[in-house]
Amino acid sequence: MPQFSSTRRVRHAATEMFDLVADVEKYPQFVPLCGALKVKSRTPKGEGVEVLVADMTVSFKLLRETFTSRVTLDRPRLQILVEYLDGPFSRLQNRWSFRADGEHACDVEFFIDYEFRSRTLAVLMGAMFDTAFRRFADAFEKRADEVYGQPAR
DSSP states (O other): OOEEEEEEEESSOHHHHHHHHHOGGGHHHHSTTEEEEEEEEEEEEETTEEEEEEEEEEEETTEEEEEEEEEEEETTTTEEEEEEEESSEEEEEEEEEEEEOSSSOEEEEEEEEEEESSHHHHHHHHHHHHHHHHHHHHHHHHHHHHHHOOOOO
């Protein structure tokens, strides 16, 4: 039952980081292992909450796996919840939280809990997934610097 969590202080506003993570269509440009991402539906739920259903294709060398998840974008609470719907996992849950620390900094909390349905796939992709999740924070922070500019030191 692998899981990974990370809290990282970044020099960008919490709302900027929320927007960056919520822009899932851009993931193939910078997220490790993300070969493709297609939003199948978007449903506004009112009061700044939107629910997406999306297919994400994870690619590594010759392996390609696609899974479907429901993504709840909760802008008022600055939280993103990803719930697994279909694909190669028996379980997958992912949470992002963004806590402002002043006007131009925030703490980004990332948590993922997952388990592959197939033991073979777990062996083939498990270590690579762990490495990728550890690189996620770097990828999103680097992307924030590209989109919003380098923060003042």
